[in-house]
Amino acid sequence: MCTAATYRTKDFYFGRTLDYEFSYGDEVTVTPRNFSFSFRNMGLMESHYAMIGMAHVTEGYPLYYDAVNEKGLGMAGLNFVGNAAYKEEEPDKDNVAQFEFIPWILGQCATVQEAKALLKRINLVKTPFSKELPLAQLHWMMADCEEAITVESVKDGIKVYSNPVGVLTNNPPFDEQMFQLNQYMHISPKAPENLFSDKLPLYAYSRGMGALGLPGDLSSQSRFVRAAFVKMNSVSGDSEAESVSQFFHILGAVDQQRGCCEVGDGQYEVTLYTSCCNADKGIYYYTTYENHQITAVNLYKERLDGTQLVRYPLIQGEQIKMQN
């Protein structure tokens, strides 16, 4: 499972958790403006917006899981198993392979509005990257500081949903996820009052009882509700440190600990990494399952007019600061 979220204070933040039982070998990867993208059906894109994000780089190609471009547009791919459907090529459409979707959008679009215009012509095709890396079944959140959308390629075509929460998890399809929020509208950060019966002396014997009923499990629907509640009610200062700290706390609400989600063969899904990108400043912050210290890579410290990928392997292992 994964969860993606947006957050706005003085700046705009975009990030996600990536939950899985093994890592593909992820690196914070900067793609400079003149790295040449060769699309399977759409020709060469020789210059484009620069982007920073988490990718598995193979054969010199950045297979992004999530990224933000220099204009502050962010995009993340999350599992959508059983519902994602990719198509055959079609004439008169932009035939983009699933693994090319992030570069295709972030390379050319500065805003969600611009992305929506491109999405009218898009056809996500089922060309795999390679034999070793078959198609991943994904759906995506795209966001800038103004708005967020969810994009799903399903049996009957491309669906573009406005995403007023700025949160995405996995199944079911996004419209169903949103509908389920209706079930939780009584949940509140405030202390509850006794509406049960005025004939009974019920009272709030603990803080936090306004959120009784908020689902605590790791299913994607429950993580959606929980992340939505925490994000929509989040309060923080607007400095960089306070915003980044709060962002990691929001996604901390859906953190997966090893042992709680068995996926067979003694394997467990865990939160492999959590990211938070300041989309205005191009700073990509991350923590990993084994390393809670926040590490960051700054897009603007790199030569953005270059042609070569810049890759930072994740710093692993707890960084513990001894105080005596």
Ligand SMILES: C[C@H](CCC(=O)NCCS(=O)(=O)O)[C@H]1CC[C@H]2[C@@H]3CC[C@@H]4C[C@H](O)CC[C@]4(C)[C@H]3C[C@H](O)[C@]12C
């Ligand atoms: C495993 C991850 C989703 C985690 C998740 O949601 N786990 C919940 C399981 S569940 O919800 O219970 O089902 C997803 C998210 C992004 C994916 C990469 C996208 C680029 C590239 C696309 C190529 O086509 C295949 C290889 C490739 C490197 C992909 C590998 C893998 O697929 C990645 C990491």
